Amino acid sequence: MLIAVCALLVLSFVLFQQFQSDSAYEAIAIKVESTDHRH
16 A cells, blocks of 8 residues: 555656656647647
């Protein structure tokens, strides 16, 4: 149980660090823009 909690904390921390980087945020924004073509 404790191992699963620690793994979840590490995983969320890594994802948060990646989300904080500007390049990753821009890539997500571009992907959302390219998939959303409702004008």
